[in-house]
Amino acid sequence: MEVREFKSFYKTVGGGEGQKCKYPTRLDTYGCGCQHDCKYCYAKSLLDFRKLWNPEQPAVADIRKIERTISKIPKGSIVRLGGMTDCFQPCELDHRITYQTIKLLNKYEIGYLIVTKSHIIANEEYMDILDKDLAHIQITVTTLDDDKSLEYEKASVPSKRVEAIKKLQDAGFDVAIRLSPLIPEFMDFDKLNSLGINKAIVEFLRVNHWIKKWFDIDYSKHTLKEGGYNHLPLEEKLRIIEKIKIPTISVCEDYTEHYEYWRDNFNPNKEDCCNLR
């Protein structure tokens, strides 16, 4: 099968998101589709109606072009891998672009924040090349129920993702469970709190017209509107977050007023909602 090239693999996000996020520069090794094809996916909701989303065959970035870009990034910067499309979706095992990119980031001494819904990152060959000083990892989970997750996302089952988090945590990596989106009716909070995970990042579900169409859950509490998305009120978010008893919790927020609330009253690091070590 012919491999499509993913050309816009490097982007610094501007606007409201760019101002709120400490790591607005994304390096995506795959794009224009993600094999995980989650029903609530923001990237899919932005690309599908323009016929730019192909979950069966994501486009693949050219590693030579990636190296040219990385060689110009100042040492000590941090780029986000998998911010737009998962960099550890199954096709990584065929193309190895993320593997080669991590080696290049190590070579040029650039930090990397990896966001993924895959357990592949904790495979030995990847753990061998992750640099503890440069790598920051967030593994995303939306439920702890393996069967439930398969109803709306085609990523590794949550039990494998949790296993990967614990393996990385035990090995001394800066790793967090990313509850993104946090869907309270799908989350077993007692089980979550008993996993022995030390660090969590929470992102509440925001929905647009497309996500509502694909992902059929109750949105009656999503009454706030901003930037084309519906959000939960702050009181509801506070009620949900109280149920999480993980030692360190930080909230990644898009709704401006709530972003300021978490920054000033809740997050351990006011300058960095990802709370990297």
Ligand code: SF4
């Ligand atoms: S893993 Fe991320 S990029 Fe891939 S479909 Fe799911 S939400 Fe979208």
